Amino acid sequence: MNQRRGSLTKNDGTPALHRLNALAPLDDAAIMALEIAFQRARIISQRRELTPDSINTREPILVLDGWAARLRTLADGRRQILNFILPGDLIGLYGYDQASTATTITAFTPVTFCPAPNMSLSPALELAYAASRALEEAHVLAQITRIGRLNAHERIADLMLELLERLSLAGLANGNEFTMPLTQEILADALGLTSVHINRTLQLARREGELEISGKSVRICDPESLYRSIGRHHPAID
Amino acid sequence: MNQRRGSLTKNDGTPALHRLNALAPLDDAAIMALEIAFQRARIISQRRELTPDSINTREPILVLDGWAARLRTLADGRRQILNFILPGDLIGLYGYDQASTATTITAFTPVTFCPAPNMSLSPALELAYAASRALEEAHVLAQITRIGRLNAHERIADLMLELLERLSLAGLANGNEFTMPLTQEILADALGLTSVHINRTLQLARREGELEISGKSVRICDPESLYRSIGRHHPAID
């Protein structure tokens, strides 16, 4: 509720710029608006809740750095992650009623964010926001198929590919490699499994030579082949 | 693609009126616009695909009668229903890119629909559309928690409660009873289970006295108790 707003941070917003520019080539007005917004950046610490409401602003927010997720907790403590929130993502673009849906947003790392510039400032920005909204919707739908119809092995592969795509869009992937600050328990909450089973399935994927995971670093050895193995195809990033 | 547009139908759009009016009390302009739209109603037959694209209109559409669902099919034939579409629901309110997400909409019964009146015609209509959009989003998120963290028994209970809520909103429920034209296989595709397991779990729910299901008729014996059993509470329909 009354969390520290954190001090201004020196984060330069590069990933957010990268992602929004990839969604719709930004014009000068958009870039300027973003630069200004970056100067109002705040940071909240790990495990904090992060919502437009809890940070005292009714405007949508733009994530500059860090990982978070929208998640739902059941009465008996079971948790389900609805979608991950990564640098460059926007929160609260449409005003769905968080409260009524028992949904919270939790930070898994310290998260740097700023108010999202008003999209009326630039047509490019408006386009980028629309694309971002569409992508978020697509990720949510992908999550349904993932947990509804894929087995543990496929769920992990599918999620890793989504993360690689999304981080690449923000310029945060290094080839087929990226940093993933998630515990196996968090993965379990995302994939509708237990952390024990995540652990075993990850080991299998390592032995199969599909993934190299150590600590927070993930390498997808052959994305194309992994896409094929779960019957999808590499999306042309439009 | 080139499907028969169907003939004009005598459907009066009552469920759609009921639902939209419940979401936001309609003014005269809205009602008039809807009445006009109803006269342009079309019907498509069972098992048809139903998308703004396949029915030659770029405008969103309003469902007047019948059941459908948005679903995704995997390369090997596995299917996952993303959400059900019921009378009074709107399709294509935001232009998410159906094509890019390999999502289709399939009719489980003959479906009557009409173009959705432009929301600029009435502030009430605009409010109703916004509420409808928020509800759809909530249902999609509920679906994630359902298949991610509930067991078979809970999934069925949770879905039945959602259907009762939604049909009540459209005036299509008779107390705790409603008509559900879905096969057990369709339920399986919605709940991430197999039809065999749906069958067994339904029988259990019948024996437990929770549900009375015969043919297409469903009765939820004690909604309140069922809500409690899955750790939710009856939503105040706002």
Next chain:
DNA sequence: CGTCAAATTGACAAGGTTCAAGGACCGTGG
């Protein structure tokens, strides 16, 4: 009465969970 889709049943296999314990890693304080 014949036909077809849908519902139902049984036996069995597989995938995932549970419980419990041990080990690795990391920051902190002495």
Next chain:
DNA sequence: CCACGGTCCTTGAACCTTGTCAATTTGACG
């Protein structure tokens, strides 16, 4: 520098939920 505590990862064994396969029954309808 090392001991300590906490969090996360790893492992084993038993168990349970759900899936698979294949056959039979039911029900709607022409």
